[in-house]
Amino acid sequence: MDIQKLKAEQKLLKAWSYDWHPxxxxxxxxxLYINVGSNEVSEKPVSQEMKDKFVGGKxxxxxxxxxxxxxxxxxxxxENEIIISPGPIGGITQYSGAGKSxxxxxxPQTDSIMxxxxGGFFGPFMKFAGFDALxxxxxxxxxxxxxxxxxxxxxxxxxDPGFAVDSHILGEELTELFAEDEKDAKNIGIVSAGAAAENSLIGMLNFTFWDSKRKMVRLKQAGRGGIGTVFRNKNIKAIVARTSGVKGNLNNVANMDMITKVGRDYAGEMRDLDDKQNQMKKKGTANIVNVMADxxxxxxxxxxxxxxxxAPKIHSDFLRDKWFTLGINDACWxxxxxxxxxxxxxxxxxxxxxxxxxxxxxxxxYETAAGLGSNIGIFDYHPIIEANFYCDTYGICTITWGTIVAFIMECYENGVINKEITGGLELNFGNVEASLELLHQLARGEGFGKVAGTGVRQMKKLFIEEYGADADFLNDIGMENKGLEYSQYVSKESLAQQGGYAMTNKGPQHDEAWLIFMDMVNNQIPTFENKADALHWFPMFRTWFGLQGLCKIVWNDVTPEDNKFEEEPHKIPKHLRNYLAVYEGVTGNPLDEAGLIRQSERVYNFQRIFNIRRGYGLRKHDAQPYRAAGPVTVEEYESRAERYDGQMKDIIGIDPTGKTTEEKVAITRKYREEQxxxxxxxxxxxxxxxxxxVPKIEHLKEIGMDLPELIEVIKPLQ
Amino acid sequence: MKITLNNRPETFESTSMTMGELMRIKNFTYKKIIVKVNNKIVEPHEYDSTILNENDIVVVLHLLAGG
Known part of the structure; x- marks a missing residue:
């Protein structure tokens, strides 16, 4: 494509200048406020109260x-909006993982708040350009x-004079268009979607980062909940931010020494320990594919x-040894x-x-390998990586797509749908060609692919109403809660993780609470009170990262050598202390763990009440599909009969001897649902x-979040 | 042999085993792990030389918190 020709054809619709200040x-x-319907552009002040109550980011x-x-x-x-905000720590380069937006x-999937x-460059570049949020x-x-x-x-x-739709091309085109020369490409950050985002409810947004070694645009994804669909519905093709270069202390922090001290220490841990721990630098988050299988x-x-x-065919060693390029700086910020x-x-x-x-x-x-791999019965990295590429460039979420295709495949194998309905696609587990064609159909906006792009909740309704499917069965196996598809972990044996998924404000995504090992394997939180406490502090930690512009992975995917001597080693206390130092170093305001949790609680409760304001956010919306809690079918039960029979005898107190599998499925279900x-x-x-x-009014008072607009919503529900 | 593993009673047919054997039997393959036997930390290089005895209290903490 001739970029200069397109540039000549491009028509300026609006220009707005602003005074920059550090x-x-x-x-x-x-x-920064932009109305793409009226082309109004303006700036809004951020009050001290907004910073005190809402901090930044989410x-x-x-x-x-x-x-x-x-x-x-x-x-x-x-009037629906997309807001992008990196948070006060966002954009620093002296501590790892500080480039999140x-x-x-x-x-479009949940009708509620997503x-x-x-990662990627856009958020920090927007901040350096002069704005805390767009x-x-x-x-x-x-x-x-x-x-x-x-x-x-x-x-x-x-x-738009006719730039490409798909992100891997559009990102290159716009980088060439807006960078002065190749050297300037590192100063460009782009947000874009893709063809499938236009034809589905599950669109995501790609954020580019310039890979100076490879000299090409890379893509990171804001995946969950269809925000890419909203973006394309607004007819936004892309947003481009440009900066004059990242150097020194653009955040003008209060105490740089505090930050660099802990930043260097953390980098040392990665240098010295990563290779014998998770090998994040060699395998990325996919290092746990084989761990999860084990x-x-x-x-x-x-x-x-x-x-x-x-499962051994998708061991993470294959990614390290065959597919990933090693020895290259793969930082997304x-x-x-x-x-x-x-x-x-x-x-x-x-x-x-x-x-x-x-x-x-x-x-x-990891999520992509599991979602586009094992969960749809594919144990070969080539088709997994191919589907990964197309999901990215087409602008849809790999997690969501994996769970959607898995649901379709189970429906297909159970005769809920057939070849006539799928337009000839034989959507059995493991069918590589059919699953990829389904994805291409979605990008083209045609065939059964378009049905798939509506998501599990809409498909359940369609299959029940149009094809006479058994509603109970579909509600049991359709892995969605609040309208959002589950991310890629089996939660059956961890009651805490069942809550970690289904009680999540936006829907079942692991970025709020991930407690499987603390609960199921370590047995650190055996009582309801223990689990409830973990389901308090863990989501508050993770929420805090989302207020600041920080990556959640950096917290606990490398562990200091002396962590074993800590009183609460699962919290990786040294890294927690690092974060408190970074926060104080940036803002000048001291913070302790209680203060960190308090910042998160305010926003977390606000989000819960925002859901309630929209008619959601109550107990009934925290219900989970039974597949997340236990074996739905006879074949599932019998595949782990020794485990389930043992639990029936030792925990439920019923002797399974002489009972049919159907009876045992029912007994197990009753118990687990009560739990x-x-x-x-x-x-x-x-x-x-x-x-x-519903958050209690006295609790909102206690955490300093008794705003009149919140009280108005919850008062009738006390 | 009976031991307590992560606050749960466990019974094994053999009369003795090493910590390394227990890790293999339980398929504890994750690497970011803290192992304690009777409240004493056992380093990875000590797994195969650490003999477990009847009624030992073993803790194997996996420090894994999601992708």
């Missing part, structure tokens, strides 16, 4: 979205490109099982020593519109909520 201790103290996103929408706003209404919007985090509202008549010029301090909106936690065949005879954004270079595509092309594929990460209800009781109490899951 960041003060992590904050610009203003946000907190800013939620506050702005609350103010911009009504309880009745739908995802495709012009948090996105918030009303989700948040998603992502608020996108309205709906353009036709495709536009937004340019945030942090060098000349202006915002421009252009029409502990019967790797989702297989739509979460029926936790391992498979063919500058200065990150974790470097887990692995890439498969010169990957030759076998299917689809780019068949025969050699590309770089970002990943697969989950007791867990909800305990967690709600620990969190200061009513038995219906």
């Amino acid at each position: 960041i003060e201790r992590g904050y610009n103290n203003r946000t 907190g800013f996103g939620l506050r702005l979205l609350w103010d911009a929408t009504t309880p009745d706003t739908k995802w495709d209404d012009p 948090l996105l918030v919007s009303i989700s 948040d998603s985090n992502v 608020e996108l509202q309205g709906k353009a008549d036709k495709d536009i490109i937004i340019y945030l010029d942090g060098v000349n301090h202006k915002v421009e909106i252009y029409d 502990y019967d936690l790797l989702p297989t065949h739509n979460f029926k099982y936790g391992t498979h005879d063919d 500058i200065g990150c020593a974790m470097q887990c954004a692995k890439g498969a270079d010169d990957f030759e595509l076998r299917t689809g519109p780019y068949k025969g092309t050699k590309v770089i594929v970002d990943g697969p990460e 989950y209800e007791k867990l909800l009781d305990a967690v709600y109490e620990r969190r200061g909520w009513t038995n219906n899951g």
Whole structure:
């Protein structure tokens, strides 16, 4: 494509200049508002109260979205927004994992509040350009490109003269267009979606980062909940941010020495310990594929099982030894020593519109390997990486897509749907060709692929209403909660993780609470009170990272040598102390663990009440599909009969001898469902909520979050 | 032999085993692990030389917290 020709054809729709001023201790103290329908561009001040109550990142996103929408706003209404915010720590380069952006919007999948985090350059560059958040509202008549010029301090909106839709091409095109020369490419950060985001409810957003070694654009994903669909519904093709270079102390932090001291120490741990621990630098997050299989936690065949005879074929060693390029800086933000954004270079595509092309594929990460692999019965990295590439460039979430295809395959194998319904696709577990064709159909907006792009919740409804499917069966095996598909872990043997998934504000994503090993393997939290406490502090830690612009992986994917001597080693206390030092170093404000949790609690409760304001966020919305809690079918039970029979005898107190498998499935189910209800009781109490899951007014007062607009929502529900 | 492993009673047919054998039997393959026997830390290089005895209290903490 001739970029210069397109540039000549591009029409400027709006230009807006602003006065730039340096960041003060992590904050610009203003946000940027763009209405793509009216082309209004303006800035909004950030008050001290907003910083005190909402901190930044996800907190800013939620506050702005609350103010911009009504309880009745739908995802495709012009007033719905996408807010991108990196947080006060976001953009520093002296401590690892500080380049995250948090996105918030009303989700096309859940009709409620979605948040998603992502690395890449855009968030920090937006902040260096002068803004703590970008608020996108309205709906353009036709495709536009937004340019945030942090060098000349202006915002421009252009029409789209015909750039590519798919992100791996669009990212290259726009980098070439907006960078002055190749050297300047590192100063460009882009947000874009792809063809499938336009034709589905599960669209995600790619955030680019420039790989200076490979001299090409790489992609990181804000995957969950369909924010890419909202983006394309607004007819935004891309947003581009440009900076004059990342150097020194752009955040103008309060005490750089505090940050560099712990930053160097952490980098030393990665240098000295990573190779004998997780090998994040060699395998990325996919290092746990084989670990999950070993502990019967790797989702297989739509979460029926936790391992498979063919699981060794997708051992993470294959990624390290065959697919990933090693010895290269794979940081998705500058200065990150974790470097887990692995890439498969010169990957030759076998299917689809780019068949025969050699590309770089970002990943697969763990969730992608499990979702596009074991969970749909594929145990071969080539098709997994191929599907990874297409999900990315088409702009859909690999986690969501994996769980969708797994659900379809189980329905297909059970006769709920057939070849006539799927348009000839034989969607059995393990069918590589059919699963990839389904993905290409989605990108083209045709066939059964388009049905798949509506997600598990919509498909359940369709299959029940149109094809006479058994509603109970589909509700048991359809792995969604609140309308969002489960991420890729088997939670059957961890009651705490069942809560960690189904009690999550946005839907079952592991980035809020991941307690499987603490619960199931380590048995550290045996009582309901223990589990409830873990389901308090763990999500608050993770929420805090999302307020600050920090990556959750850096916290605990390398462990200091002396961690074994700590009183609470599972919290990786040294890294927690690092974070408190980094926060104080940036903002100048001292913080302790209680203060950290308090910051998170305020935003977490706000998000819960935001859900309630929209008609969700109650106990009934925290219900889980039974597949997440126990064996739905006879074959599932019998595959682990020794385990389940033993539990029946030792824990439930019923002798399984002489009982049919159907009877044993029913007994196990009754027990596990009761346990989950007791867990909800305990967690709600620990969190200061009513038995219906509503935050209590006195709790909001206690945490300093008794805002009148929140009280108004929850008062009738006390 | 009876031991307590992560606060759960465990019974094995053999009358003695090493910590290394226990790790293999339980398929504890994850590397970021803290092992304690009767509240004393056992380093990885000591697994195969550490003999477990009747009624030992063994803790194997996996420091894994999700992708």
